[in-house]
Amino acid sequence: MIPAAHRSASLPPSGLDGLDPTWSRLITTPALDGVGRTWHVLDNRVPDPSLTLLCVHGNPTWSYLWRDLLASAPPGVRVVAVDHLDMGFSERTGTTRRLAQRIDDLCALTGALEIDGPVVTVAHDWGGPISLGWAERHVDQLAGVILMNTAVHQPQDVAPPGLIRLVRTPGLLEKVCVTSPMFVRGAMALSRPRPNKDVRRAYEAPYDSPEVRHGIAGFVEDIPLDPHHPTRATLDAVANGLGGLKDVPTLLLWGPSDPVFSDRYLRDLAKRLPQASIHRFIGASHMLPEDVDVAPVVYAWIDRDTAMPPIGDGRTRESLWAAIERRSNDRDPAVVDMGKEGAQRYVTFAELAEGVSDLASGLAAIGVAPGDRIALLVPPGIDLALCLYGAWRAGAVVVLVDAGLGVRGIGRALKSANPQYLIGIPKALAAARTMRWPGVGISTSTLAVSQARALGVRHSLDEIRRRGRSHQTPAEVGGDAFAAVAFTSGATGPAKGVVYRHRQLQAQRDALVDLYDIVESDRLVAAFGPFALFGPGMGIPSVVPHMDVTSPGTLTANSLAAAVEAIDATMVFGSPAALRNVTATASDLSHDEREHLARVRLLLSAGAPVPADVLHGAVEVIPNAEPHTPYGMTEVLPVADISLSQIDEAGDGSGVCVGLPVHGIEVVIDPFDRQGAPKGATTTDPDVVGEVCIKAPHMRDGYDNLWFTQHAASQPPGWHRSGDVGHFDAEGRLWIEGRIVHVISTMLGPVTPIGLEHAINRLEGVALSAIVGVGPKGTQQVVAVIVPDPGIRRSSLAGEGLADLVRSRVGAVDVAAVLVVRSLPVDKRHNSKIDRTRVAAWAERVLAGGRMGNP
CATH class of the missing domain: 3.40.50.12780 (ANL, N-terminal domain)
Incomplete structure (x- = not known):
């Protein structure tokens, strides 16, 4: 066994990616271990702070994990990120430090740092129990608790994480954690996506030799996998003490793809801290602060407005x-x-x-x-x-x-x-x-x-x-x-x-x-x-009707007629894809089936922007129905409504006209800046393009385990930010031009896709189109991707004739390239919403010289 030697604390080497050297300082806690210990911490040293973030890393990282919190700290917020003793660039003590000692260590450090105002603890991995132990001793100072992929309890009837059990195998612990940098590099491999070389180098910097890696092995060995482990009682005491934090605001941020701390540990923490807000970052793994940018989430939560005005119309409802x-x-x-x-x-x-x-x-x-x-x-x-x-x-x-x-x-x-x-x-x-x-x-x-x-x-x-x-x-x-x-x-x-x-x-x-x-x-x-x-x-x-409910485009006219006959229906609701196929298969209808369809009074279609030609085609099959298309989304439906005659009256425009807002619903536009981002000031003025914001009694309450998504979509409180792009016309009708994520940010300003697509779709020989942007935000180029009619076998650049026709239809918008493809990817629920993000990635790859294929 390589001996655990003493080594003094030091400052990190210069040039580590994203690390400001002015943040680093060495702090001595004179009384620790009777000899005094010296720590390395990152500290933005804000004088007289209104709030302090106390950031506690886990194993095998160091305070570098929290660099983004320091870099983006708002005025008045002090951020202190510690390196545990025997970790990072803090002193190597040559001692064994278990959980109880590390909680004592952290308490001594905050005393030396004179942190005496309101504190929000921020912790990851094994830093979670240490920070919670500190929090339970400093409840009077505590303004909040933030935890990321950690745990305070291991159920006896559930196997501990496999990776930890593997590393704890006799003979492996020293080889993996001390002799080699395998454990450090393994932690980086858990990140999704894998950090770049400079970031990986920064994480390895304090662990560049076996002599300084004993703390890593000590942390792994201190995990109580059985009830007789010397740290088990301390960890249980921390877990049992969480009831004392029931009035402390808490935020749990989680990477659900973590092979170490799975959702089981999130559920345990949520049960022990029922007041907690939760955000699960789909696709993120164990190294959450590397996998996603947590700083905006942390600071939005700290600055949150918890008051959510009730929305209602005073009606008593059944x-x-x-x-x-x-x-x-x-x-x-x-x-x-x-x-x-x-x-x-x-x-x-x-x-x-x-x-x-x-x-x-x-x-x-x-x-x-x-x-x-x-x-x-x-x-x-x-x-x-x-x-x-x-x-x-x-x-x-x-x-x-x-x-x-x-x-x-x-x-x-x-x-x-x-x-x-x-x-x-x-x-x-x-x-x-x-x-x-x-x-x-x-x-x-x-x-x-x-x-x-x-x-x-x-x-x-x-x-x-x-x-x-x-x-x-x-x-x-x-x-x-x-x-x-x-x-x-x-x-x-x-x-x-x-x-x-x-x-x-x-x-x-x-x-x-x-x-x-x-x-x-x-x-x-x-x-x-x-x-x-x-x-x-x-x-x-x-x-x-009899159909594949996962593929609305499988609905036939015969199936629709049979369903109408079964209950003598007066109303029909179908997605645009379903109605297209009904129209396409209408020639198979018998006289009796047409008679049944003629008794329908109301035809509704929604789920994606509904082109007028789809409704006109459906009316030929369901001749006495009044066609309407309600506009809305999973979060709130209906928002607006328009009939086919009103669509025809509105004519062509930039997007799809979805009509006037429904009675009792407020709709406003948050205008875009030149980059295509909402400014935060709402209006109902005509011809102002921006994000559609909605307030209604039948609006969603929130998002499940997605605190930051809910917060961002609820600004100002009581409103729902739809993510849709639109504008009002002079008659007060709402037009939808696409989704914010699909807005193309060009040098001349934002370009929205739907109006351009509809203009192109009216060209003879075009079955479907998608307008996407390629390149960096602010200088993106507009690309048109076309599904021709008749179809083609292979994707390619469009011929000169088709490309000229497309450019002639889009007016002043400069189209950099026109591509033709076999098909465009659409969502499975409606078979109508084009996945423009996927198409844009494909177009960028193709135009950079990549293989054509199909989006």
């Missing part, structure tokens, strides 16, 4: 299930399941009301408590309606994940939402078992004992309903109770969990009823699964 109960003696069909040959089965309102009541009581009987989360992996239809309204009646929060996200996307969503229960069809339960998705398994069908055991299923819907018949109906929850976590489509990034309370969903239901004059005699065909869920809540029959 419960989400009131319409079902009101029709509890009604034998009319409530929900119909369709198959290839037409209607397969249905439930009446009376049966649905009884089923919802029994299921709610049964869920309570198996232990579901108000506020528990239940994920529903059930296709649209009878079972989904029963589960949804039964869960709501029981006071549970439903987690709704679109099957179009795919197995990976569903898994990410469920691990983020962390439901206590998961109701699914056997196929979904098999995926849940294989992928280890959270939640007690409940099957929609009764399974054989062996199959249930193999799938980890504890209950079936039939069994729960039987229990419910002899169990008391749970008390109704109020309007402020949480109702749902509904995940977005993921069209512009990882799907986000949108949180709703009961009162917000009640207001959403009522807004739709009022907007479209929906009455009890209406009947709904929803070729978009989530919209079908509103039918029972409105007290009207509903059906989803």
